[in-house]
Amino acid sequence: SQQGEEDPQALSIQEGENATMNCSYKTSINNLQWYRQNSGRGLVHLILIRSNEREKHSGRLRVTLDTSKKSSSLLITASRAADTASYFCATGSSGNTPLVFGKGTRLSVIA
Amino acid sequence: DAGVIQSPRHEVTEMGQEVTLRCKPISGHNSLFWYRQTMMRGLELLIYFNNNVPIDDSGMPEDRFSAKMPNASFSTLKIQPSEPRDSAVYFCASTATGEVQPQHFGDGTRLSIL
Numbered sequence: 302s303q304q305g306e307e308d309p310q311a312l313s314i315q316e317g318e319n320a321t322m323n324c325s326y327k328t329s330i331n332n333l334q335w336y337r338q339n340s341g342r343g344l345v346h347l348i349l350i351r352s353n354e355r356e357k358h359s360g361r362l363r364v365t366l367d368t369s370k371k372s373s374s375l376l377i378t379a380s381r382a383a384d385t386a387s388y389f390c391a392t393g394s395s396g397n398t399p400l401v402f403g404k405g406t407r408l409s410v411i412a
Numbered sequence: 413d414a415g416v417i418q419s420p421r422h423e424v425t426e427m428g429q430e431v432t433l434r435c436k437p438i439s440g441h442n443s444l445f446w447y448r449q450t451m452m453r454g455l456e457l458l459i460y461f462n463n464n465v466p467i468d469d470s471g472m473p474e475d476r477f478s479a480k481m482p483n484a485s486f487s488t489l490k491i492q493p494s495e496p497r498d499s500a501v502y503f504c505a506s507t508a509t510g511e512v513q514p515q516h517f518g519d520g521t522r523l524s525i526l
Contacts, residue, residue, distance in 0.1 A: 334515075343517030343520055393512065399468070
């Protein structure tokens with residue numbers, strides 16, 4: 302069953318703009334992870350945020366986590382055409398138990 | 413450093429045939445996961461192993477599906493007999509031991525059952 306729900310399902314922006322994707326989940330979590338999937342490829346891990354963290358940065362990526370609202374957001378700044386992909390959030394309850402993935406946001410960055 | 417390796421990348425076969433998907437996890441990783449991805453249902457966990465032992469196979473849709481991990485460097489997912497509704501992309505992922513670790517995915521096997 303799906304735990305995370307990404308919003309929007311699809312997003313189209315111009316190169317250079319910022320892209321924001323949101324994820325909501327239902328149960329308590331230990332960590333939340335964001336992954337990217339290029340067409341025809343496997344998922345690639347982007348960033349992990351633990352339940353006791355509120356914000357994390359990695360390059361042009363910024364992730365926030367609000368456990369009181371059971372939501373997270375992924376911001377990609379100064380987007381590039383190469384950022385075109387599907388983005389998934391995944392929640393983990395503890396340790397190396399399986400992640401539960403949402404259905405993803407399909408991002409198109411137009412040059 | 414080699415990532416997770418899956419084979420074949422594409423498989424087209426007729427219904428009723430046996431299908432075997434293969435996965436080589438990253439060396440040193442202790443957990444291995446099999447997922448299925450479809451447009452309708454997204455990414456679903458089928459089964460996962462810790463230290464070669466199956467921990468949870470509740471996601472395996474039917475008895476037609478089986479998975480094995482005979483050693484730390486190899487796993488198979490078998491479908492017998494295959495049906496058209498099994499058509500999907502099947503992913504294998506592995507992760508290292510540790511409190512919280514990211515998963516590393518292979519590029520998947522695109523399976524089409526005619």
